Amino acid sequence: MQLYSFCFSSTSYRVRIALSLKGLYYDYKAVNLRAGEQRTEAYIQLNPAKGVPVLVTDAGDEITQSMAILNYLEEIHPEPALLPDDSLAKARVLELCNIIACDMHPVNNLRILGYLQSEFGVTEEQKNQWYKHWINEGLQAVEAHLLKHGFGTFCFGERPTLADVCLVPQITNAVRFNCDLSAFSRAMAIYEHCIKLPEFERAAAANQPDMIN
Numbered sequence: 001m002q003l004y005s006f007c008f009s010s011t012s013y014r015v016r017i018a019l020s021l022k023g024l025y026y027d028y029k030a031v032n033l034r035a036g037e038q039r040t041e042a043y044i045q046l047n048p049a050k051g052v053p054v055l056v057t058d059a060g061d062e063i064t065q066s067m068a069i070l071n072y073l074e075e076i077h078p079e080p081a082l083l084p085d086d087s088l089a090k091a092r093v094l095e096l097c098n099i100i101a102c103d104m105h106p107v108n109n110l111r112i113l114g115y116l117q118s119e120f121g122v123t124e125e126q127k128n129q130w131y132k133h134w135i136n137e138g139l140q141a142v143e144a145h146l147l148k149h150g151f152g153t154f155c156f157g158e159r160p161t162l163a164d165v166c167l168v169p170q171i172t173n174a175v176r177f178n179c180d181l182s183a184f185s186r187a188m189a190i191y192e193h194c195i196k197l198p199e200f201e202r203a204a205a206a207n208q209p210d211m212i213n
């Protein structure tokens, strides 16, 4: 397999964690988002949505959208399972994934922050205020969900699920943007636990071939 990825991309990081947890080998194809490589003609042929990640399967099929890629990996490589069998338990995991993937990530995506600056003259300070506001809103929902339905060392139990796969990259970004995360003690405890595990560490930005400062 091949993974089109950017070291600091949280959506790519989700997929890197899942590949690592499942012990799957892949070729790393770096896409420098800061240099705008996601908007080149060649890349748009690969992903018209102009983003990472893209997974190219062993058969050469291209899959975009991190949640679709995670679902594919779960079905093709079911062990270790990152979703519970029980329907309600699975819904709980996916609820948390969707808070992050649907409610939080899109409003703070690079292109949104760039548009705020280029079209509306938003200052760096205002951009950071926007970013922190949506992180805080989203993590309040995450924390409440974890307190209501979560248990164990990970989000849901003693083994990582897709909830942890989505949570860790989102918190990593929040830490990078100096957000105040003191109100989210359950989410932070899970994050601190996960990032020390070799499977998560392998997938971190610092360990990617395109790591830049």
Ligand SMILES: N[C@@H](CCC(=O)N[C@@H](CS)C(=O)NCC(=O)O)C(=O)O
Pocket: 008, 009, 010, 011, 012, 033, 038, 050, 051, 052, 053, 064, 065, 066, 067, 101, 109, 110, 111, 112
């Ligand atoms: N919903 C998509 C979002 C993909 C996406 O936009 N990824 C970000 C990086 S985390 C990106 O490539 N942004 C490029 C840009 O905004 O120009 C997914 O989950 O894969």
